[in-house]
Structure formats: C-alpha cells, structure tokens
Amino acid sequence: MYEWGRRRIKYESELDPAFCQTLIEKTGNDSIRNCIQCGTCSSTCPVSLYMDFTPRRLVAMAREGFHDEVLHSFTPWICASCYSCTVECPKEVKITETMYAIKQMAMDKGVHPARFPVPVLAREFYHQVKANGRTNEGRLITQLFLKTNPFKLIKQSKIGMKLFFSGRLDVIPQKIKNITQLRTLLKAVNGNGGGRAHS
Amino acid sequence: MSDAAAFEPRIVAFFCNWCTYTAADLTGVSRMAYEPNVRVIRVMCSGRIDPEFILAALREGADGVLIGGCHPGDCHYIEGNYKMLRRYRLLLKYLRAMGVDERRVRLEWIAASEGDKVQRVVNELTWTIRELGPLALPVMPQPEGAGASEESALAEANA
Amino acid sequence: MSKPKAGFNWFASCGGCEEAVVDLHEAILDVVAAVDIVFWPCAMDFKKDDVRAMRDGEMDVCFINGAIRTSEEEEIAHLLRRKTKIVIAFGSCSHMGGIPGLGNLFTRDEILEHDFTQSFSVVNPEKTYPQEVTKVPEGEVELPRFLDYVRSLNQVIDVDYYLPGCPPPVALLRNAVQAVLSGELPPRGTVLAPDKALCQECPRLDSKPDDLAITEFKRPQEIIIDEEKCLLAQGLLCLGPATRSGCGAPCVNGNMPCTGCLGPTSRVKDYGLSTMTVFASLFESKDEKEIDELVDKIVDPVGSFNRYSLPSTFLHRKANV
Amino acid sequence: MSNNGNGRTNGSPRIGVYICHCGINIAAKVDVERVTRFAETLPGVVVSKEYKFMCSDPGQELIQKDIREHDLNRIVVASCSPLMHEETFRKATANAGLNPFYFQMANIREHVSWVTKDKDLGTEKAKALVAGAVRRVSLHQALEKKRVDVHPDVLIVGGGIAGIHAALTIANSGRKVLLVEREPTIGGHMAMFDKTFPTLDCAACILTPKMSQVKDHPNITLWSYSEVTKVDGFAGNFTIQVTRKPRYVNEDECVGCMLCIDSCVYKQARVDDEFNQGLSKRKPIYIPFPQATPPVVVIDPETCMQLSKGKCKQLCAEACEKHAIDFNQKEEVIEVQAGAIILATGFKTFNPMRIPEYGYGRYLNVYTSLEVERLVNASGPTGGEVVLRDGSKPKSIAIIHCVGSRDHKTNKYCSRVCCMYSLKLAHLMKERSNAEVYNFYIDMRTPGKGYEEFYDKLLEEGTHFIRGRVAEVTDWALTDAEEGKMIVRVEDTLVGMPRRIPVDMVILSVGLEAQPDADDVRRLFGVSCSKQGWFTERHPKLAPVSTATDGVFLAGACQGPKDIPDTVAQAGAAAAEALAMIDKGFVELEPNTAFIDEEVCSGCKSCIPMCPYTAIKRDDEKKVAVINEALCKGCGTCVATCPSGAAQQNLFLDEQIYEEIEGVLNYV
Amino acid sequence: MTYLYYPGCSLKGTGKAYDESLLAVMKKLGVEQQEIDDWNCCGATAYMAVDQDRAYALASRNLALAEAQGRPNGKPVEVLTPCNACYLVLLKAQKRLEEDALGKRKLAGALESAGLNYEGKVSVRHPLDIFVNELGLDALKEKTVNPLNGLKVACYYGCQIVRPYSTFDDQYDPVAMDQVLEAMGAETLKWPLKTRCCGGSMTGTIPEVGMRLSFIILKEAKKRGADVIATACPLCQFNLECYQNEMREEFGEAVDIPVVYFSQLMGKAMGLSDRELGMQRLFVPFAVPAASK
Numbered sequence A: 001m002y003e004w005g006r007r008r009i010k011y012e013s014e015l016d017p018a019f020c021q022t023l024i025e026k027t028g029n030d031s032i033r034n035c036i037q038c039g040t041c042s043s044t045c046p047v048s049l050y051m052d053f054t055p056r057r058l059v060a061m062a063r064e065g066f067h068d069e070v071l072h073s074f075t076p077w078i079c080a081s082c083y084s085c086t087v088e089c090p091k092e093v094k095i096t097e098t099m100y101a102i103k104q105m106a107m108d109k110g111v112h113p114a115r116f117p118v119p120v121l122a123r124e125f126y127h128q129v130k131a132n133g134r135t136n137e138g139r140l141i142t143q144l145f146l147k148t149n150p151f152k153l154i155k156q157s158k159i160g161m162k163l164f165f166s167g168r169l170d171v172i173p174q175k176i177k178n179i180t181q182l183r184t185l186l187k188a189v190n191g192n193g194g195g196r197a198h199s
Numbered sequence B: 001m002s003d004a005a006a007f008e009p010r011i012v013a014f015f016c017n018w019c020t021y022t023a024a025d026l027t028g029v030s031r032m033a034y035e036p037n038v039r040v041i042r043v044m045c046s047g048r049i050d051p052e053f054i055l056a057a058l059r060e061g062a063d064g065v066l067i068g069g070c071h072p073g074d075c076h077y078i079e080g081n082y083k084m085l086r087r088y089r090l091l092l093k094y095l096r097a098m099g100v101d102e103r104r105v106r107l108e109w110i111a112a113s114e115g116d117k118v119q120r121v122v123n124e125l126t127w128t129i130r131e132l133g134p135l136a137l138p139v140m141p142q143p144e145g146a147g148a149s150e151e152s153a154l155a156e157a158n159a
Numbered sequence C: 001m002s003k004p005k006a007g008f009n010w011f012a013s014c015g016g017c018e019e020a021v022v023d024l025h026e027a028i029l030d031v032v033a034a035v036d037i038v039f040w041p042c043a044m045d046f047k048k049d050d051v052r053a054m055r056d057g058e059m060d061v062c063f064i065n066g067a068i069r070t071s072e073e074e075e076i077a078h079l080l081r082r083k084t085k086i087v088i089a090f091g092s093c094s095h096m097g098g099i100p101g102l103g104n105l106f107t108r109d110e111i112l113e114h115d116f117t118q119s120f121s122v123v124n125p126e127k128t129y130p131q132e133v134t135k136v137p138e139g140e141v142e143l144p145r146f147l148d149y150v151r152s153l154n155q156v157i158d159v160d161y162y163l164p165g166c167p168p169p170v171a172l173l174r175n176a177v178q179a180v181l182s183g184e185l186p187p188r189g190t191v192l193a194p195d196k197a198l199c200q201e202c203p204r205l206d207s208k209p210d211d212l213a214i215t216e217f218k219r220p221q222e223i224i225i226d227e228e229k230c231l232l233a234q235g236l237l238c239l240g241p242a243t244r245s246g247c248g249a250p251c252v253n254g255n256m257p258c259t260g261c262l263g264p265t266s267r268v269k270d271y272g273l274s275t276m277t278v279f280a281s282l283f284e285s286k287d288e289k290e291i292d293e294l295v296d297k298i299v300d301p302v303g304s305f306n307r308y309s310l311p312s313t314f315l316h317r318k319a320n321v
Numbered sequence D: 001m002s003n004n005g006n007g008r009t010n011g012s013p014r015i016g017v018y019i020c021h022c023g024i025n026i027a028a029k030v031d032v033e034r035v036t037r038f039a040e041t042l043p044g045v046v047v048s049k050e051y052k053f054m055c056s057d058p059g060q061e062l063i064q065k066d067i068r069e070h071d072l073n074r075i076v077v078a079s080c081s082p083l084m085h086e087e088t089f090r091k092a093t094a095n096a097g098l099n100p101f102y103f104q105m106a107n108i109r110e111h112v113s114w115v116t117k118d119k120d121l122g123t124e125k126a127k128a129l130v131a132g133a134v135r136r137v138s139l140h141q142a143l144e145k146k147r148v149d150v151h152p153d154v155l156i157v158g159g160g161i162a163g164i165h166a167a168l169t170i171a172n173s174g175r176k177v178l179l180v181e182r183e184p185t186i187g188g189h190m191a192m193f194d195k196t197f198p199t200l201d202c203a204a205c206i207l208t209p210k211m212s213q214v215k216d217h218p219n220i221t222l223w224s225y226s227e228v229t230k231v232d233g234f235a236g237n238f239t240i241q242v243t244r245k246p247r248y249v250n251e252d253e254c255v256g257c258m259l260c261i262d263s264c265v266y267k268q269a270r271v272d273d274e275f276n277q278g279l280s281k282r283k284p285i286y287i288p289f290p291q292a293t294p295p296v297v298v299i300d301p302e303t304c305m306q307l308s309k310g311k312c313k314q315l316c317a318e319a320c321e322k323h324a325i326d327f328n329q330k331e332e333v334i335e336v337q338a339g340a341i342i343l344a345t346g347f348k349t350f351n352p353m354r355i356p357e358y359g360y361g362r363y364l365n366v367y368t369s370l371e372v373e374r375l376v377n378a379s380g381p382t383g384g385e386v387v388l389r390d391g392s393k394p395k396s397i398a399i400i401h402c403v404g405s406r407d408h409k410t411n412k413y414c415s416r417v418c419c420m421y422s423l424k425l426a427h428l429m430k431e432r433s434n435a436e437v438y439n440f441y442i443d444m445r446t447p448g449k450g451y452e453e454f455y456d457k458l459l460e461e462g463t464h465f466i467r468g469r470v471a472e473v474t475d476w477a478l479t480d481a482e483e484g485k486m487i488v489r490v491e492d493t494l495v496g497m498p499r500r501i502p503v504d505m506v507i508l509s510v511g512l513e514a515q516p517d518a519d520d521v522r523r524l525f526g527v528s529c530s531k532q533g534w535f536t537e538r539h540p541k542l543a544p545v546s547t548a549t550d551g552v553f554l555a556g557a558c559q560g561p562k563d564i565p566d567t568v569a570q571a572g573a574a575a576a577e578a579l580a581m582i583d584k585g586f587v588e589l590e591p592n593t594a595f596i597d598e599e600v601c602s603g604c605k606s607c608i609p610m611c612p613y614t615a616i617k618r619d620d621e622k623k624v625a626v627i628n629e630a631l632c633k634g635c636g637t638c639v640a641t642c643p644s645g646a647a648q649q650n651l652f653l654d655e656q657i658y659e660e661i662e663g664v665l666n667y668v
Numbered sequence E: 001m002t003y004l005y006y007p008g009c010s011l012k013g014t015g016k017a018y019d020e021s022l023l024a025v026m027k028k029l030g031v032e033q034q035e036i037d038d039w040n041c042c043g044a045t046a047y048m049a050v051d052q053d054r055a056y057a058l059a060s061r062n063l064a065l066a067e068a069q070g071r072p073n074g075k076p077v078e079v080l081t082p083c084n085a086c087y088l089v090l091l092k093a094q095k096r097l098e099e100d101a102l103g104k105r106k107l108a109g110a111l112e113s114a115g116l117n118y119e120g121k122v123s124v125r126h127p128l129d130i131f132v133n134e135l136g137l138d139a140l141k142e143k144t145v146n147p148l149n150g151l152k153v154a155c156y157y158g159c160q161i162v163r164p165y166s167t168f169d170d171q172y173d174p175v176a177m178d179q180v181l182e183a184m185g186a187e188t189l190k191w192p193l194k195t196r197c198c199g200g201s202m203t204g205t206i207p208e209v210g211m212r213l214s215f216i217i218l219k220e221a222k223k224r225g226a227d228v229i230a231t232a233c234p235l236c237q238f239n240l241e242c243y244q245n246e247m248r249e250e251f252g253e254a255v256d257i258p259v260v261y262f263s264q265l266m267g268k269a270m271g272l273s274d275r276e277l278g279m280q281r282l283f284v285p286f287a288v289p290a291a292s293k
Helices: A019-027 A040-044 A055-064 A067-072 A084-088 A095-109 A118-132 A137-148 A150-165 A179-188 B002-006 B020-029 B051-059 B080-097 B115-132 B146-158 C016-022 C027-034 C048-052 C071-083 C092-096 C099-105 C108-118 C170-182 C271-281 C288-297 C301-305 D032-040 D057-070 D082-095 D109-113 D119-137 D161-172 D203-216 D259-263 D305-309 D315-319 D369-375 D418-433 D451-460 D518-525 D564-584 D637-641 D654-665 E016-029 E045-050 E052-070 E084-099 E101-113 E127-135 E137-143 E176-183 E207-223 E234-242 E244-251 E262-269
Strands: B011-016 B038-043 B064-069 B105-109 C005-010 C036-039 C059-065 C068-070 C084-090 C133-136 C139-142 C146-151 C161-163 D015-020 D045-051 D074-079 D103-107 D146-149 D154-157 D177-180 D220-223 D226-234 D237-244 D332-338 D340-343 D347-349 D366-368 D396-403 D436-441 D464-467 D472-474 D486-492 D497-503 D505-510 D512-514 D552-554 D586-589 D594-596 D616-619 D624-627 D647-649 E002-005 E032-035 E077-080 E122-125 E152-156 E228-231 E259-261
Touching: A019 A055, A019 A095, A040 A055, A040 A084, A040 D486, A040 D497, A055 A067, A055 A095, A067 A095, A084 A095, A095 E045, A118 A137, A118 A179, A118 E045, A137 A150, A150 E234, A179 E052, A179 E101, B011 B020, B011 B051, B011 B115, B011 D654, B020 B038, B020 B064, B020 B115, B020 D082, B020 D109, B038 B115, B038 D119, B038 D654, B051 B064, B051 B080, B051 C271, B051 D654, B064 B080, B064 B115, B080 B105, B080 C271, B080 C288, B080 C301, B080 D637, B105 B115, C005 C016, C005 C071, C016 C059, C016 C170, C027 C170, C036 C059, C048 C071, C059 C071, C059 C092, C068 C071, C071 C084, C084 C092, C084 C170, C092 C099, C092 C161, C099 C146, C099 C301, C108 C146, C161 C170, C271 C301, C271 D637, D015 D032, D015 D057, D015 D119, D032 D045, D032 D074, D032 D119, D045 D057, D057 D074, D057 D082, D074 D082, D074 D119, D082 D103, D103 D109, D103 D119, D109 D119, D119 D654, D154 D161, D154 D332, D154 D564, D161 D177, D161 D203, D161 D220, D161 D564, D177 D226, D203 D220, D226 D518, D237 D340, D259 D315, D340 D518, D340 D564, D366 D369, D369 D418, D369 D505, D396 D418, D396 D486, D396 D497, D418 D436, D418 D451, D418 D505, D436 D486, D464 D486, D486 D505, D552 D564, D564 D586, D594 D624, D637 D647, E002 E052, E016 E127, E016 E137, E016 E259, E016 E262, E045 E052, E052 E077, E052 E084, E052 E101, E052 E122, E084 E101, E084 E122, E084 E234, E122 E127, E127 E137, E127 E176, E137 E176, E152 E176, E152 E207, E176 E262, E207 E228, E207 E234, E207 E244, E228 E234, E228 E262, E234 E244, E234 E259, E259 E262
Parallel strands: B011 B038, B011 B064, B064 B105, C005 C036, C005 C059, C059 C084, C084 C161, D015 D045, D015 D074, D074 D103, D154 D177, D154 D340, D177 D220, D340 D552, D366 D505, D396 D436, D396 D505, D436 D464, E002 E032, E002 E077, E077 E122, E152 E228, E228 E259
Antiparallel strands: C068 C146, C133 C139, D146 D586, D226 D237, D237 D332, D347 D512, D472 D486, D486 D497, D594 D647, D616 D624
8 A cells, every 4th residue: 555655666676686586496487487567367367456466567576576575465365276367378477376386485484464364274274184184164164264253253154054054064074094194195295385384 | 327427428410401400500599508419410301311320320439319300291302201210210120129229319300490399309318318328339359459469479478 | 483372261150161162163173273271170180280380471361261259269360360461251250240140139148048058958957157167187178268249350350351151152252262363352351242232133123113112021931932023022121232242143043032141232331221221211101100010020120131240230239238 | 340441532631620700609609719729630631720700701711812822622611500601611612713512511600609508518519510520521522513594484372462562573574474373363461451551551552553463464474263283393493283273264255244243143142251251241153352353253163053053044154245154164284384483372360269268259249350451441341331240330449469479379479560450450440430449459569660650640549558468358247337348358557457448349450370271382382381380481681582492482471470561572572582593594503412333333223212303213224223413402312222332422422421420429 | 987086075065965966967877986095185275375295295195096096907097076176186286297207206205105106197087078078968968857948057167177277178168067058958158257266265265355256256147147057166156155145245236046066957957856966955945947847
C-alpha cells in the first residue's frame, strides 16, 4: 500500500544480484530468464486480482533481484496451483514452479506473510503424512482453523456436521501398514527447503 | 577410474558439406559452445564416407567417430545418406563382434538449420565416450620391434 | 655362377601351401634344377642350427607360409629374415593372417581353456595346460610360448613380396619363381598377383545386372545355385568384386562363391571393411529396420568378410578383451 | 597396412600456412601465435604466418608474395569456414600463378573459436585442424573447373508480388520467363489486401497493373493452375516438369465474359469463396476475383455437377459463344528447360483454431486479419462496409497481436508484419466504423521507413494501445456491461493490473507460416529450410537470395516473413542474381567429380547402381567402368563403395582423407 | 487388463461418493481394478509447494508399489487415478523420473534405503482417459439403460486434470467428460469455465477468495441453464457444493445447483441405484428429472 512520503525508487545497491540465480537453481530451470513480460500469466490467472504483485511483475522483480519484495509478497501464497499460467505462457516459463520455489525460500527465511495459513496447512499436512502415511481432511481443516483462526472453525462447523452426517468425514485417521518404510523414505530425502514445515 | 577424469576423448567427425557441415557452421555463428574434442573432416556427402575411414580414425587414436549427413530424403545427392546408413548398420554389427562399443561410432542426420543439434550431439558423444574411457585398441608389435632384438640376442648367445 | 639358394618354411598354417609347391608337378624339377634348396623342413631334415650357421643374407629367396602364433615361429621368422635377401610371404596366412588369424576373435586364455578342457574330444578333469617349461627326469623340456595373438608375417618381419591365396595359385607361384630367377622384380612390397578384382576374370560377370540391389542373403547350402548367373545376383555373399584375381576363379567355376583368399587389391587398406561396404551399399532398403533384418542375415560378419585377413584389419583382433 | 604400396602423388611440397586472427573472432579463443609456430614444425611447411584479416587485400597479397618469394606450391589458410572464403583464397592462390586447388582451408572460426570456451583447448583444436590441412594439402593435385553453357530462360515459381516483380524485371531485360502459379490466378496475398501500410495505397491499384503487364509481356509465359512436379539438372541447365491442372476451360478461347457463370445450373452461389476467405459464396464455375489474371474462368471439379456426378444440363457450355468449356480436359505434363530458378512460393497465414483460448471458430465475431482485409475491401463481400456476421456494426473492436507468433507452442519467431498491418487495420476500422479500437500488443515493432510515423498517427487517432498479451477471449460476463459481449482478458502490463474489456468484434492478427508443402517443394528444388519451413538462404547477410543449390534463388516470404517493400526488393535482387548468372553465359563446376583408374578397375559394376545420376556406365570393350564427367555431381558415393579403390574423387582422394585423419589425430 | 487403482486420501473422505460411484461404474463396464496395497498420500499441492523433494518421494513410493504389484510384463503398469490433485502429482513425479536424470538419481537413493525400487514402468491414467480412449464411447452407449436425455450438464474439469503434464485432452477446452456424458444421452454445456480454478484449498486458507472463485463457476453454469454440474475432482466437488449456503450469505445471490461426480451421472444412466452411487452423500440433492427418462 502506498504511504505518503515513502520513497519509490530502487537503488542498485539494494538489489540482490544473485537472487535470480538462486531461484533458478531452486526450480531447476532457467525459464524465467525467457520472460518477455507479456502478462499472459497475470491475465489468465484466476486469482491475480487478489495479488499484491501480478505474477508477471513478480517475475520481473525476481529477475532483477528485488529480493525483499519478492519474498514478502503474498502473491505466491495466493497462487492456487492451477497451472494455467504455465500452460499458456508463450515462452514456456515455469511460473507455478517458480511460485513454489519462492514459497520455499520465504519459509526457509521465515519471512512469509503471517496472515496466510498456507504454511500452517503444509505443516499439518506433513505431520499427518509422517504419522499415518495418509491425510485426514477433517483433522486437517480442524487443525488449520485451530491454529490460525478458531473463530472460523465455528463458522465452518455447520459444514463439518453435514459432512459427518453424510458419511464424508472420517474421524478416525487411516494409517498405512508399512509406516516405517515411509518414514525411512522421507528421512532419506534431503529436503530441499521448507525446513520449517517439518521441524 | 581415476584416469577417467584426466581422459579427454579424441573424436573425428565426418560431416557432409550440405547439411551437417553447414549446421556446424551455424552452431559457430550462433556461438553455441560445445565440447572441444571433435575434429571435423568435410566430405561432399555422407555417401562418400567409407567405413575404412572410420576404422582408420579409430586405429590412428580416435576414441569415437561421428558421422553427420542430411536427413533421409534431404540428401543433396538424392540418396547418398541411405548408402551411409546401410554401411553404418552393418558396421555396427561388425564392431559389436569385434568388441568395440558401438556407442563410439554414431550416425546422426543433422540438417543445415540444426545448429543446436550439432551442439547436442557432439556433447552427448563426448560425454558418452568420457564415460566409456579410452578406446585403447590392441596394438601388435611392429616389425623390427622387441622380438627382433630378442632374437638377435638369442642368436648371439647361442653362437 | 652358382645357383640361387632358396628356402621354404611353414608356420601356423594347414600345410596346403606346401602342397601347392608340389602342385607345380613336373615344373618342380625345373625349380630344383634352377635353385639350390637349402632349407625346407617339411620335405627334408633341416634344423634351426642349420639356418643359424648361414651367413646373413646367404639365402637368396625364402618362401614363408603360415601366420605367427608362437614364440618359436616369431624367433625363426626373424632368423630367416636375417639370412634371406628376398622374403616372400607365401599364402593367405602369411600374407594376411589367414584362417588361423580368426583366433584373434578370442583371447589366448579362452582358446587354451576351450581346447584343453571343453573341446568334445578332450578329457582333462585335472585341467592340465601345456607348460612352457616342464621338468622331466632327463632335465627340462621347453615348449614354445603360445602368444596372445596371431600376426601376419609382415607384422613380425619386413616382407619383400607377397604370394596371395589359400593356397597360392600355381600360375602365380610359377610367375614368382620366374621373376626371382630372372631378377625382374617389381617394387618391394608388391603382391605378386594382378591388381584387379576377380570379377575381371569371372565367367559370370556379364550376367551381373547393372542395377544390382541386394534384398536377401543366402548361404550356399540353402539354394540350388544357378551355374551361369552371377552369384551375387543370386543372393550369395561372393567376395569376387573385392578380391584380387589371378586364381582363375576356381571356386566360382566350381559353383561356389569367392571367399576372398587372395585378399584386397593394392589400394585397399582394410579388406573386410571394403567388402562390407560394397555389399551394404548395394542393399535395396532405405528403412533402418529392413536394413537391420538384412544385416541379421549375415550371421558372422567377421568370419564372412575377414575369413583370411583378420590380423591385417585396422582392428587386428577383438578389442577390450 | 604396409603390405600395399601407397606412393604419394606429388613431389616435395613447399607449404605456406596462414593463420587468421579474424580480428578477435579467432584470436580470442585461439592463441594464433602458438598455432603459427606449431605449423612451422609440420613436414613440408616452409613459411607459417599470422595476420589480422587474411581475407583482406593485404592478407591475400601476403600469400601471393610468399608464393613467389618462397616458391611455395601448397597453401593452407586457417580462418573461417570454407563455405565462406574458400573461393577467395583459391583466387588469391591462382593470382599468384599457382593452381587454385593446391589450397586447403582449416576452419578455426566456426568450428573452433566460436564454439570453444577455453582458449587452451581452442588452441589445441586449431592445431589439430591445421595439421590435418597441412597433411592433406601435400597430396593435393592441380585441377581445373569445368565450364558449362547456361540456358537463358528463367523459371519463376509462385505468382504473388514477389514472383510478379521478379518476372517483370527479368522479362524487361529481354530474357524469357516462365511463371508457374498454383492457383487459377496470380496476385497472391497482396491481391486480397485493401490498403497497404504505411502509405495506405490501395493494394489493387498498385498490383493489378503489374498483373496485366505479366499477362501481356511478350517475354513471359504464364502458366497458372500449374505446379512444378520434377526438377533435374544443375545450375544453368535445369530440366523442369510442370503439371498443368485441368481448368475445364480452354484458356486460349475464354475471354472472361462470365456468361457461363451466370448460366450455371446453380442459381445461387453455395461454395465458400476461397478468395474472400469464406465470407462469401461462389459457384462451381467461377473466376476468383474480377481482376484475376489470366482472366479465365475455372471449374471446380469437386462441386460441378457434370464433373462430380457426370450429369448436368451443361448450361455453362451452352452459354459460351467461344465454346471454351471442355469437360474432357486432362492434366498435362510438360517439360521445360531453364538456366535459373526463382522460388517465390510465399506463405500461409496461421490458423488460429490452434489457440482455442481466442475463440476463433467458437465465437462468430472473432475474425482473422486476412478475413478483415476482405471485409474492409471495397470489392469484398460487404463492399467495404464493416459489419458483423449478423449485419450489425461493431461499437468496440479488439485487435490481438502476435497470434501464432512469438509463442513457443506455435511459432517462436516474430512474424514481422503483424504490428504494422494491425495498425493499418486499426486505422481502417476506426475510419469505417468509428468504433473504439483496442490494440493488444506485446511489443510494438515498427522498424521501417515511415512506419514509426504511422504509429504516431494511430496514437493521435485515439486508438487504445494496451501492452499485454491476451489470455482469453470469452463470453462469461461479470458485470452488466459485459453481458452479450465478448470479453478480452488481459493484463495491462503498463498499469500492472488485470483488465476485462468487453468488445463486439475481435480481430486476430495472425502470423505468417511457411506453406504447408514447403518441405516437399524444397526437396524438389534441393534447397534447405529451417525447422519452421522457411527456405534457407545461402548466407543470411552476404547471400540473402541465393540458396545452397547454385542457380536456385529465393524471393519474398518463402524465405521468411516479410512485408511488401522488402519482398519487392528481394524479388529484384533475385532477378538480378539470376540475370547475372545467365548473362555470364556459362557456369563453372567444382572439379570434385569422380573418375575411374582403369588400371585397377575390374569392371565389377558395383559402382553403377550407386550413382543417382546414371553417370556411370560399363565399357564392355575394356571391361571397366566409365564415369561421364558431365553428369557426375561429385558426391563420391561410388568412390566409397568401390571395393578395389579404382573409383576416386578429385579433391577427395582416399589418400587425402587418410592424411587428414592422421593429421587431425596425430598432430603433436 | 487390470488397472491398479489409486484412490487417494480424499476419495476415502469427502470424496467417498466419487470412490463408490466410480468403482460401481467400472464394475458394470467390466473394467477390472485392484487397489494398490498400502498406498500413501500422493504428496499433493500443499506438500509439493513447500517440500518438493519429499513430495516426490511420497509419489514415488506409490509408483514403486504399483510397479511391484502390477508385475510389469513388457507393458507399463497402468495406475488409475481419479483425483485431480493425485493425478497431477503422480504424473509429475512419473515425468520427472523419466526426464530428469539428476532428480531420478536423488530419488532412487532414497527409495533404495526404504527397500523400494522404481524402474519407470508405470503409466498414470485418469478414468476419463480410460473411458474415452481405451473403452471407447460405443461401449458406454451400449451400457446405457436410462439415457440422460434432456439433462443439461455443465462439465467442470477443474484445473489439474489437463494441466500441465496430461496430454489426453485439450488444455483449455477439454472434451472427454462431455463426450462420455453425451454418449449417455445428456446434453452438455459449451462454456468457457470448464478448466477455471475452483479455488482449491483456498476455500480453507483464504475463504473469501476461494469462495468467490467457486461462486463465479456456479453462477455461470446456472446462468447458462445447467441442471447439474459434473466434476472429476473431490476438491472441486466439495468447494462447489458445500459452500453454496455460505456463498449466498457472502455474495447475496443464490447459486443453488446440484454438483455431482461425472461417475455418478454415468451410474444413473447405467441404471445403478442411488445407494451404489453414494447419492445420499450430496448436500444438494440431485435426481435425474423425470422428463429425461
């Protein structure tokens, strides 16, 4: 949001020239260098209207090293992973993957915007998988609201009840048989980020 | 395998004048860098390439050979490339029988506009051969080699 | 003036070449009359020491047949070289490695193991292998070393001339002897046979189509061979187009394809590759799969194209073994 | 193998080696000094020198001086690709009195310095290539180029503006031209346009006079509705087979009165009119447009009752006083000779069905730019009035740029003309309909004489320019204003906000693509083409209208998207190149032909089926193969095949190649 | 051929009806299936977004299990994956293991330490792909006993079924579901929102945005006269159906319209009972109108 008197200029010394490269290594492809700033991503995106920076602007900023703006932006947290930007991009920029990478970097640095419960959801998701091998939607949602906005839980309880009575809410989590194997597997992977998601 | 790091393959390439040689020029014009291990010999048509050249190159110390011709149907001389293809398929069988890894001799169709393909193919072949290691064809002692002096020594001893 | 001194020797070969000398029939008397045979272990009792005793270059000409496989053969080859003015590699084995040369498809150990333990006719439960030195009550007995590979004669010593063939055709031998006697010899290194391929003297050449395209390969036992028609046109692997002439095409006249014993003409560096090239180029198909199907019909490309010449190819022997 | 003698064919070589810096093009990645010193150590090398630009006059003089002073008899230049400067250095060698084929080139620019990152490795590679060239050149032999007379006629394929202009240029110089056009009329795409940018000349006004000149020119033979089906021969002497499709109307008789069309049993025109892009209908017997050249009707066998069903009252034939209609006309195949060929086969427009997001084919009022060209054309289906399919007038129009251009999923390249023609259409639409016109562009590209000024003019006219590539043309409305309209979803990238813009009409500025049969055509003429199907010129800068095949030239958009001024300029250039070749009267052929050494040839006939040009015959007397030098094109396939080494190829002797192999491998 | 079936967590929870109806329909069609034993969570979007490598590991375990249980016999093992998110993640992992040598090496090590091995012989398929491209529409027509005549269906594919790795249908305007339901007599809507995002997990995380996205889809389907929306994703179905009351409160406009799984409609046409198809689990009840019978 614009504040009166706040300066609107970027000095070269404030930029992180290595930022783009870091991001590229994270996503494993250098497609964002191909961006021609045509805006197809932003116009095809169903949620770009809720973002602080459109995906196109985020790519432009990432490429030029606007480290702070990019990591603090809530654009990636709004991304719904629908991939329409990725498939429509005329230069085959992997935008969705780039959003993932930005999220991971933001979480690593602990700078993600606090009001977005996505990391909370991810963390809960991770714990459930680690414990049972599968997720339980009911618990997922309950935990999410408990940890972010208990008030919402009350609001949503009506739906919850309905789900329960239509047999669509499993209260008892399903657990896979060979959970040891799964844990060994997850442990063997060198997590490439999101360190906080499973700490 | 510690030698593998130091080993740099020597590769001879035979490129046809019209498609692949021109493509390699385009790779240059487009400044697409590739592994420096390849030495290109220009012929007018892949049909000119005699398998004897390929094996002569291996015998002379090449670790791999690349043959580049026009795509099927595109040969500047109508169908020289098919003749090369036939020789190549038979040659591969011969190489297998003779214990030479067939990945060392590669035939590729590369059109004049495919500068990027030259880059890719040369890199791939170089990397493959780096993994395969030196060809090290068996060498036979040459006339007047060790055997000769041994015999003389033997003869003198017996004399 | 004394008669020229001549020698004959026999290394790794079947003995057929010696037979070819005998095949001179009455002409052999002329040879004997014209030269002094000072060394011919096959026919008369000569020992190594007899050769050693000669002066260097004492023999005017020596015909050497057979490839080099053992240490003894190598030693004697060098010895003969020193004692001889003109060394003539006599027959395919000596010229290009010959049939024994196909031993280069295997390692020495593979051959020994097969021959002394696995062969049908062998019973050798203790796996006894020939030893180079064996102690017997009388002392030590030595056997020559079985070398790692087979070589043609020129891969061991310098060779002056080559008389190709398996065995060399009598006519060529006669010409060679005459040339030696008259002293009218071509440049060193020459193969003493016409420098044109067999098709030149093939009686069936006219039946060879101008637009020959190979669509199939047959083995001689699979078809009834037309006695008039070009063998290649009948789908047989006839190596005539790539092989030196001078033999009078006895195989073709006997209704069998040429197998290439006279080796290549002078411009060819690798006989097997050269023959493969001509056949492959003549395949009809342009489709990789079909080509491979045809290639599959050539069961043994090395044996088919390098029957007599494996050691003198670019590769010499099977690699990476 | 040492058992076969391999005497060198030439006596003691005295070789001069010249290494080029090419400014820093080579010197940056090759230590030229080191390579020069290395070359001195090679056998036979008498002098080894380096120079900044070998191809320059002083560079060439350096070689010539050395030839005379050091009595050199062999020259090696290590510089760029032989395809670039081999001829230059051969001439330099010849000017010093040496046979030009005592020369060999090592390519240390395209194949070394430009593709190698490390200078040491580049230097090593350059050394290897120089060694190969030195070893090879010592076996070079003196050769002579063969001269062949040139046939003076020119064949031009394609009768769009490029073919028309080239044909007129050549015909005006007094040479004969055969112009072959696939469609029933010449004129190509330009004939469909209304106005041309940036001057807004009427396309018909400037094109149709040229079309009639073609028809009337005594030196031009025009074969429309015809295709080239076979090409044989070589530069200066092409034999071309042309297939003339039956138009079922005798071309010499028809006067273009069109009475036949009026009397066709079809009272109503029912067939989509190709010329009007399907926006109007025509009859089975038709003339593509009033100024069609030749002005001869044509019958479409697919829809004509007589030709498709075999049953019709044949009212057309009755109506024709000249009795020109002939239902029995058959396809004709004619063989012609020409010395040079100009390809001017043009382009096709991108089919926007491939981008379903833009709704072409789904929403009625989404048009391609070519359709709109017809729509605004006074002789078009609406007489130039801008109306939608339901007859209403659009109040707002979106023009979407880069449809099928700059897009990895369709065509990666920029089609070059769309920005300008979009501006032209924006102007025309505004002028004719007074609608709000929105241009959606990624980058505005107006590099041409008067082009930027045209853009300025459009800006002044109040047309909207929104920088952003459209994601979607859709019809789901979010606001009342959007109801019943098509909505263009786009990010206004300059504002940084997504926008939804409701419009009545959408114009897709479709890109240019190569003709769908470009691949067959290029094979026919032996030229190469890029992955996208554009014919490849011999050199992008220095030989832009020549091809890899001597005697075949390119004009117009078949070589790549281009606008009318560029097309005409290129057509003139192609005409000039063709004329230069013809007026010289002869062509020189490379001496790299094959020959047979009768001493070695056994007459085994293996080489005969190898030759695609039937240049090899067997001399039954001598029992040896004989190569007809005039027919041989020098591929060397017979040489590689010959099992006894009797067949050899000039400039590519077996021994020369073996020397080069040994040289590049064992150079240290 | 027997397909290996990977239901995913949602089909055992909120998407139970999808599981039930799909299995019933496949049984009726004679498509044999066998659930992958001991499958685990696919590693879906929420996970993929923050810990890519572990997400791939989760997916790979499923692929490895499938490969072992399917006993590849030259042909790839076909894994039937009805949930959009699972489909995308498994497909993405499969592609990565195919194309990215480095990624493969990384994963292979991890799999090995867990006693697993994946050789790349699994092909991930969506039921719609199977119905259209393997079974064929004629087979579906044959099994139709109660054609859905007169029923106007808005086919809603969701985003991840055709993007970005899948190739069986157009990425912008897919038609597989339309073809299936048309073959069974229904009339399908030509509309531009077939693949527009429903909001995904945002209905939970940022409900104001998530609900808005679902609302747009429901409103447009209703406006175009759809009787019912057919979905192919448990999350889409949940978002579109369960929040309809909340949407009415939030946006002041009723968008009540039944939202069912395409497999439920198929089952209706094939004469299966409501119970078999899990119809009782719907929040917004749906019955094929009498007129259409």
